[in-house]
Amino acid sequence: MPHIDVGNDAPGILGLMRFRPETADPLNALAEALLRAPGAPGSLSRGERELIAAYVSRGNDCTFCTNGHSELAAQQLDGGMSAVRRVLDDHDFSALSEKLAALLTVADLVRRGGREVTAEAVATARKAGATDVELHDTVLIAAAFCMYNRYVDGLATRLPDDPAGYRGNAAHVIERGYGG
Amino acid sequence: MPHIDVGNDAPGILGLMRFRPETADPLNALAEALLRAPGAPGSLSRGERELIAAYVSRGNDCTFCTNGHSELAAQQLDGGMSAVRRVLDDHDFSALSEKLAALLTVADLVRRGGREVTAEAVATARKAGATDVELHDTVLIAAAFCMYNRYVDGLATRLPDDPAGYRGNAAHVIERGYGG
Numbered sequence: 608m609p610h611i612d613v614g615n616d617a618p619g620i621l622g623l624m625r626f627r628p629e630t631a632d633p634l635n636a637l638a639e640a641l642l643r644a645p646g647a648p649g650s651l652s653r654g655e656r657e658l659i660a661a662y663v664s665r666g667n668d669c670t671f672c673t674n675g676h677s678e679l680a681a682q683q684l685d686g687g688m689s690a691v692r693r694v695l696d697d698h699d700f701s702a703l704s705e706k707l708a709a710l711l712t713v714a715d716l717v718r719r720g721g722r723e724v725t726a727e728a729v730a731t732a733r734k735a736g737a738t739d740v741e742l743h744d745t746v747l748i749a750a751a752f753c754m755y756n757r758y759v760d761g762l763a764t765r766l767p768d769d770p771a772g773y774r775g776n777a778a779h780v781i782e783r784g785y786g787g
Numbered sequence: 788m789p790h791i792d793v794g795n796d797a798p799g800i801l802g803l804m805r806f807r808p809e810t811a812d813p814l815n816a817l818a819e820a821l822l823r824a825p826g827a828p829g830s831l832s833r834g835e836r837e838l839i840a841a842y843v844s845r846g847n848d849c850t851f852c853t854n855g856h857s858e859l860a861a862q863q864l865d866g867g868m869s870a871v872r873r874v875l876d877d878h879d880f881s882a883l884s885e886k887l888a889a890l891l892t893v894a895d896l897v898r899r900g901g902r903e904v905t906a907e908a909v910a911t912a913r914k915a916g917a918t919d920v921e922l923h924d925t926v927l928i929a930a931a932f933c934m935y936n937r938y939v940d941g942l943a944t945r946l947p948d949d950p951a952g953y954r955g956n957a958a959h960v961i962e963r964g965y966g967g
Contacts, residue, residue: 608906610904610906610909610922610926611919611922611923612919613919623923626919626923627920627923627924627927629820629824630817630820630821630924630927632816632820633813633814633816633817633820634813634817636812636813636816637810637813637814637817640809640810640812640813641810644809667900667901668900668902669901716941717937717941718937720847720848720937720940721847721849721936721937721938721939721940721941722848722940724790724940724941724942724943726788726790726943729790739791739792739793739806740807742790742791742942743791743803743806743807743942744807744810746790746937746938746941746942747807747810747938749937749941750933750934750935750936750937750938750941751934753930753933753934753937754927754930754931754933754934755930756901756930757897757898757900757901757926757929757930757933758901758926758927758930759901760900760901760902760904761896761897761901761904761926761929761930762904762922762923762926763904763906
């Protein structure tokens with residue numbers, strides 16, 4: 608049972624955002640800047656950034672965010688959901704670029720705690736071609752999902768009745784943006 | 788040594804925000820909405836909300852955020868820094884209202900993980916007078932500091948050379964707001 612009455616039927620973070628629009632706006636703007644804004648040429652694609660979000664959410668055992676961002680990654684990555692599942696379920700990074708694999712490793716360290724990130728993990732990502740901005744954004748995506756995940760589960764929000772809701776919501780975000 | 792070159796001398800999150808203004812704006816707007824916006828009459832004061840932020844930051848062992856938000860709490864709470872230290876160093880909540888003590892307990896559970904928050908901890912806060920909005924905001928403050936703390940430490944940002952910098956920065960935020 609949810610810990611608070613949000614006064615609407617929307618699942619997960621969507622219900623919280625309708626309950627408290629004052630905080631929904633910056634939360635959506637942050638997701639938009641990190642996950643959807645165009646990056647520099649050759650930098651992480653939208654699908655790759657969503658994969659980092661989904662991977663961190665899975666590590667934090669947040670069902671709503673894992674399912675939602677897995678859909679967002681699958682709909683924007685070559686390989687679709689089976690590529691996402693290989694990373695999340697099997698921790699198999701072999702089909703990914705060396706850079707993305709190294710950044711996922713950094714993201715998982717951030718998830719465990721800010722002080723867990725080692726100079727060695729950063730050096731490995733850098734050697735694989737990661738820039739300062741990509742390292743910055745990977746750390747902040749991982750940190751931000753440590754927030755979103757705790758927000759969704761810390762208030763015990765409900766899951767969608769129909770899992771197809773994740774697909775529809777992902778398609779909406781891809782077209783209109785976070786909060787669009 | 789910092790993990791990335793932010794190209795400026797500002798410590799902690801301040802240097803990261805100058806490096807990446809695209810994400811600084813929503814991060815500041817979120818802090819403003821959670822910690823500084825006026826609440827309903829009788830709801831958590833600015834000083835009380837900063838105390839929650841400082842307590843979570845201490846739990847996450849983030850020196851920059853603990854020191855910064857301890858100053859922000861001390862400058863806005865009766866009892867000043869000694870009241871803050873009693874809570875952070877000694878986990879002594881006896882001088883606080885029953886409501887704030889119960890909300891700090893909820894915040895610490897959120898810090899450990901979203902699924903750690905129990906119906907019992909929520910019921911205790913509610914019995915002490917916490918509203919749905921106060922429970923929501925407490926969970927989101929705790930979750931947000933799990934982000935800010937990981938952002939600051941995950942990139943191994945530097946501390947200010949002079950600890951007096953925390954006091955000056957806190958006074959600036961109190962007067963002008965986050966990002967002001």
